[in-house]
Amino acid sequence: MADEHEQHASIGTYTVIYAWLVILMLVTIGAWVLNLGAFNILIALTIAIVKAILVIMYFMHVKYSGRMVWVFSGAAFLWLGIMLALTMSDYLSRKWVPRRLSDRPVAHLFKS
């Protein structure tokens, strides 16, 4: 039964990846406890992306799969990226995202 999935992860590999996932999770919480100011969101998201990549590559076998699987899985996140990048650049370029709660440029829309 030769198929493109023939060579895939061993139990040992799964265990190592799992260990890393838990370690990275603890690092995320550690960073939160330390409170590094502006770096908080950057660290948290970077670690989350690394964890997601580990799950996708190893648990979801993408690393061992053919090119079409790479295309399909890559496309999913590419489209997500387009949605996030274009929408946020729209908001940010129109100054619709205030730096502080107090200087909301659209404050007049929230009169209750």
Place this chain on the structure above:
Amino acid sequence: MLEAHAHANPHVAHQFDDAPQQRSAATLGMWAFLATEVMFFGGLFLCYTVYRASYHDAFSQASHHLNVWLGGFNTVVLLTSSYTMALAVHYARAGDRQRLIRYLWFTILLGSVFLVIKAYEWSTEIHHGLLPGDHFNRDLYSREIELFYVGYFAMTSLHATHMIVGLGILLTLVWMARRGTFTRDYNTPVDMSGLYWHFVDVVWIFLFPLLYLIH
């Protein structure tokens, strides 16, 4: 004419040349579905991102009412369930029926633990008047904080719904496995269910820091 397409392997549907091609088709189909799921959750993440950027201080305040330790514990529970699911798929491919069923049960157990903890978290949040709508405590919390909780409850309940569906799928797999449906030659449903389960885990991997770990 039909005989020309008959397969020695009864699990290969007639439109496929062989089992590997069938598995490829299933995998791509599953990924196409997961791509729609990424956009589904992605829309909510986008919405949350815009409002969080707009009302960062209020969102930070709102986040403090969430229990980071329960959320963190739940994250470990889900990561572990992904691990047990990966092992279940591994044993399915090896034709090890006993271990496949065992690891499916572990995954179901961990998924259930996650949901119980989540339900407990929600009950405390609702008790504190944080459920958006008529019962939201507007005397204590601002409209922006209510907005955070709209995002929180929408995203976590959508995620929980996916988990419940996932548990249903896993239970179905257990039932199928016990009837001897899965062998070394045919275990695609387990594999595909694994992809779904891991995806739900990846969603939580992003939900946890974005919702719970704001400063």
